[in-house]
Amino acid sequence: MAPIDTSEKPIVWVLGGPGSGKGTQCEKIIAKYGFTHLSTGDLLRAEVKSGSERAKCLTTIMERGELVPNETVLELLKEAIEARAADSKGFLIDGYPREKSQGIAFENSIAPVTVILYFEASCETLTKRLLGRAASSGRADDNEETIKLRLKTFLDNNDLVLAQYPDKLTRINAEATVDEIFGEVQKILDPVVAAAAAN
Ligand code: AP5
Numbered sequence: 001m002a003p004i005d006t007s008e009k010p011i012v013w014v015l016g017g018p019g020s021g022k023g024t025q026c027e028k029i030i031a032k033y034g035f036t037h038l039s040t041g042d043l044l045r046a047e048v049k050s051g052s053e054r055a056k057c058l059t060t061i062m063e064r065g066e067l068v069p070n071e072t073v074l075e076l077l078k079e080a081i082e083a084r085a086a087d088s089k090g091f092l093i094d095g096y097p098r099e100k101s102q103g104i105a106f107e108n109s110i111a112p113v114t115v116i117l118y119f120e121a122s123c124e125t126l127t128k129r130l131l132g133r134a135a136s137s138g139r140a141d142d143n144e145e146t147i148k149l150r151l152k153t154f155l156d157n158n159d160l161v162l163a164q165y166p167d168k169l170t171r172i173n174a175e176a177t178v179d180e181i182f183g184e185v186q187k188i189l190d191p192v193v194a195a196a197a198a199n
Contacts, residue, residue, distance in 0.1 A: 006112060012093065018150040040095040044068055131144065
């Protein structure tokens with residue numbers, strides 16, 4: 001794919017445990033900044049729905065709370081970025097990377113990340129939120145057993161992912177209210193967007 005000029009189209013990775021509010025904050029970011037939102041979880045669920053050949057084993061992996069093979073996720077992300085690259089103002093990559101090698105593969109094959117938002121909350125908070133959402137989400141992985149496995153997968157990988165990007169990473173307290181958290185997000189993204197507009 002043609003390289004993305006990140007001085008004009010910033011790439012923002014949105015990280016955090018399951019239920020940390022990645023999707024919730026992404027909606028607010030899109031509303032203010034007009035970025036293109038690509039959630040790897042949403043891309044994978046859409047792929048499962050499509051019934052494609054590569055979707056066959058995805059459901060089982062996701063119901064076990066494990067990570068889908070990186071080639072599959074990266075391929076979906078690349079296709080989605082390529083399709084929107086011409087008219088995008090920048091990309092919000094939600095839920096990726098989830099392991100060290102994913103970050104490396106993304107930067108090697110797509111573009112360097114501009115800034116990373118990491119939403120930090122306790123396992124108790126994450127579990128409570130996901131169980132609260134379970135009644136209405138219709139998601140096969142929003143049940144007590146899978147939530148435990150999702151948290152384990154997250155905890156097994158997260159420190160290594162974060163340690164790779166000390167200069168680009170901002171930790172945000174995700175125990176706060178949605179609006180308070182968005183206040184912190186804006187402090188980080190306002191200057192990024194202003195710099196991109198100046199280019
Ligand atoms: P994915 O769909 O990304 O799920 P997740 O990471 O588990 O996160 P969620 O979407 O459940 O939560 P969220 O952080 O977006 O929180 P939300 O805003 O909804 O991934 C699903 C699966 O796909 C993975 O398990 C894996 O198998 C696979 N996958 C995905 N990416 C992959 C990758 N890169 N590599 C390999 N496999 C991959 O909020 C949750 C709830 O809390 C909502 O009810 C919300 O209203 C509420 N809430 C949000 N913020 C607040 C707040 N501040 N205060 C109170 N309540 C709040």
